[in-house]
Amino acid sequence: MKGKYALMLALQTYNYELTLLNNYVQQCSECFELLQAKLDALCRYIVYEGNHSIWDEWGHLQEIDALGNQLRITSNQALCSLEKFQCQRLLEQQDSMSEYLARLSAEVKQEIPKFHLQSNSRILFIGSGALPISPLILCRETGAEVLCVDIDREAVYFGTRIAESLGMHKKVRFIGTYEEGLDYIRQATHIFIASLVEGKVELLEMLKSELPGDAIVVLRYGNGLKSLFNYPFEQNMATGWKMTPLIRQDSFYDTAILTFRSSLVEEVYDR
Numbered sequence: 001m002k003g004k005y006a007l008m009l010a011l012q013t014y015n016y017e018l019t020l021l022n023n024y025v026q027q028c029s030e031c032f033e034l035l036q037a038k039l040d041a042l043c044r045y046i047v048y049e050g051n052h053s054i055w056d057e058w059g060h061l062q063e064i065d066a067l068g069n070q071l072r073i074t075s076n077q078a079l080c081s082l083e084k085f086q087c088q089r090l091l092e093q094q095d096s097m098s099e100y101l102a103r104l105s106a107e108v109k110q111e112i113p114k115f116h117l118q119s120n121s122r123i124l125f126i127g128s129g130a131l132p133i134s135p136l137i138l139c140r141e142t143g144a145e146v147l148c149v150d151i152d153r154e155a156v157y158f159g160t161r162i163a164e165s166l167g168m169h170k171k172v173r174f175i176g177t178y179e180e181g182l183d184y185i186r187q188a189t190h191i192f193i194a195s196l197v198e199g200k201v202e203l204l205e206m207l208k209s210e211l212p213g214d215a216i217v218v219l220r221y222g223n224g225l226k227s228l229f230n231y232p233f234e235q236n237m238a239t240g241w242k243m244t245p246l247i248r249q250d251s252f253y254d255t256a257i258l259t260f261r262s263s264l265v266e267e268v269y270d271r
Helices: 002-024 029-047 049-058 062-091 099-115 133-142 153-165 179-185 200-210 224-228 262-270
Strands: 122-126 145-149 172-175 190-193 216-221 242-246 254-259
Touching: 002 029, 002 049, 002 062, 029 049, 029 062, 029 224, 049 224, 062 153, 062 224, 099 133, 099 254, 122 133, 122 179, 133 145, 133 153, 133 172, 133 190, 145 179, 153 172, 179 200, 190 200, 200 216
Parallel strands: 122 145, 122 190, 145 172, 190 216
Antiparallel strands: 216 254, 242 254
16 A cells, blocks of 8 residues: 555656746746756656556556646646757757657667668658657668658747758658648658657547558557656557557657558568
């Protein structure tokens, strides 16, 4: 029983402190350092192996689930604010890389070999964010063309500015609506869906009628303790898709490869 209340206390404390910091950064830019440190601490909490057993025991309770859902909303708001701030710093040539972004960069590089990306690949990245580390790394490491979609207009603006500053704007482009990306979807070889995208099931339903039959969907998500930062996704939600999870305990999100052709999934996974 002690573990239950320790978990509740941790979730409430992270949510309370991140809520305060979300307000503080609107008044004082120096507080972004405090926000960054708190988000990094949450990442460490999520990947710490001992916390997963506590969540497995108590995470199914309604009060724990409610606290976890609220923390995910708060942490996502904090991350969006932090990414926009760090974009501005990068554009001003004041380098700043939080533990979260450094970890994300490393994980993207580790995942690339699983996806059979080539220089002639065409990637649609849904939910790229204001600081589009993943799309930029995918392009830089493989030479593939990337079209990024984000419904946050500021994210589109900052993403475009970052790509321009890196001289990658011809290969990595940004748009603000799914409708604008429909024609691109029909030519895409890979679709990436970010872990912070909530409507994953609805997106997959839309892709069924638009996506080429041999294309790969790379879905990021987070179940269990990882749902404190990421939107969850269960295998039974992928109706009509072949889903191959790529789960790593030391990662703060999980990844799955989805396709209509099971043979293609096995080919990509075995490479």
